[in-house]
Amino acid sequence: MYFTSPPPNGDLLALFCKKSMMRNQGNLGTTVYSFDQLIEQQEEHIEFLERQTKQIFSIEGALEKKMYGIGTGELVVVAAPPAMGKRAFALYLISKLSPPTSESAIGIRYFSLEHSAADLFRLILSNHTGYNRSKLAKMMTDPTENERLNTIYTNLKSKHHFVIDEDRFADFLDLALRMKHDQFMHQNKIVIIDYLQLLGQCRNSILETNLCLKQLKLIAEEFQIIIILLSEISRSIETKKDRIPVLTNLLELGQFDQYADKIFMLHRPGYYGFGKTDDELFSPQLMKVFGFNKTNHTNFSVKMHYEWLVNRVVDL
Numbered sequence: 001m002y003f004t005s006p007p008p009n010g011d012l013l014a015l016f017c018k019k020s021m022m023r024n025q026g027n028l029g030t031t032v033y034s035f036d037q038l039i040e041q042q043e044e045h046i047e048f049l050e051r052q053t054k055q056i057f058s059i060e061g062a063l064e065k066k067m068y069g070i071g072t073g074e075l076v077v078v079a080a081p082p083a084m085g086k087r088a089f090a091l092y093l094i095s096k097l098s099p100p101t102s103e104s105a106i107g108i109r110y111f112s113l114e115h116s117a118a119d120l121f122r123l124i125l126s127n128h129t130g131y132n133r134s135k136l137a138k139m140m141t142d143p144t145e146n147e148r149l150n151t152i153y154t155n156l157k158s159k160h161h162f163v164i165d166e167d168r169f170a171d172f173l174d175l176a177l178r179m180k181h182d183q184f185m186h187q188n189k190i191v192i193i194d195y196l197q198l199l200g201q202c203r204n205s206i207l208e209t210n211l212c213l214k215q216l217k218l219i220a221e222e223f224q225i226i227i228i229l230l231s232e233i234s235r236s237i238e239t240k241k242d243r244i245p246v247l248t249n250l251l252e253l254g255q256f257d258q259y260a261d262k263i264f265m266l267h268r269p270g271y272y273g274f275g276k277t278d279d280e281l282f283s284p285q286l287m288k289v290f291g292f293n294k295t296n297h298t299n300f301s302v303k304m305h306y307e308w309l310v311n312r313v314v315d316l
Helices: 013-022 035-050 086-096 117-127 134-143 144-159 172-186 206-223 235-239 247-249
Strands: 056-059 070-072 075-079 105-112 162-166 188-193 227-233 262-267 287-292 297-305 311-315
Touching: 070 162, 075 086, 075 206, 075 287, 086 117, 086 188, 086 227, 086 262, 086 311, 105 172, 117 134, 117 235, 134 144, 162 172, 172 206, 188 287, 188 311, 247 262
Parallel strands: 075 227, 075 262, 105 162, 105 188, 188 227
Antiparallel strands: 056 070, 262 287, 287 297, 297 311
């Protein structure tokens, strides 16, 4: 019997082993181990886990007064209908998180299941510079402006070490194996999955979605990392007059409240063309964030500013 590295843990061990035996070395692109080597790998895995300690990343900005921070071992869900700015909000979260100890750079693994690495890289640059894609394209052709972009990128790398993975995974178990392997090799602190419904096994039924959520939570705890999971919500929200998302719209797809430590649901009134309301003046760039914090069982809401031309979320 042969297994792939790293050896998996958890209650889906049998499924992982079955997957490993069904695929050959060329398909997975990883080393194949015999049973004796598995024992050695498992001992190294135990030593690796013993070195993992829980850390709390403090959060700045508008969310600072709403929540203490985000801890390693937590599963964070960012949910919204299409075109609400899930990706931009995930990048906002990353920019506001600060580790408890000074580190050269926070390791971030971004699994982009929809966009290419080049598109996502331009999005990250646009997010940090405030320039749209056409402006960035012109800057890249100008030697002086290109040098300026390189300086911005260098400063970004000093805080966040991004690794963008644009592979299209056949199913969730392939992604889980890659995540486990990456943690042994790179020891990232934050993993972003963009997004849940693009994983075949996670969209067919509520049961399969729950299984995916459970395994992501186990991986977060096992390797003491923060997993930010982007997800759509039930299309039933389109039947609501105000289109404001509530937790039940998300729970129609799976038990997110059971496995996620924090949930953020996004709403942009301007996208639906809503006008003036009783308590605020309509703004096409207004974003409302509705949060659920499982740690202390609190709900909260925050108003933010969404710059849709550069796909960036900023504090009001």
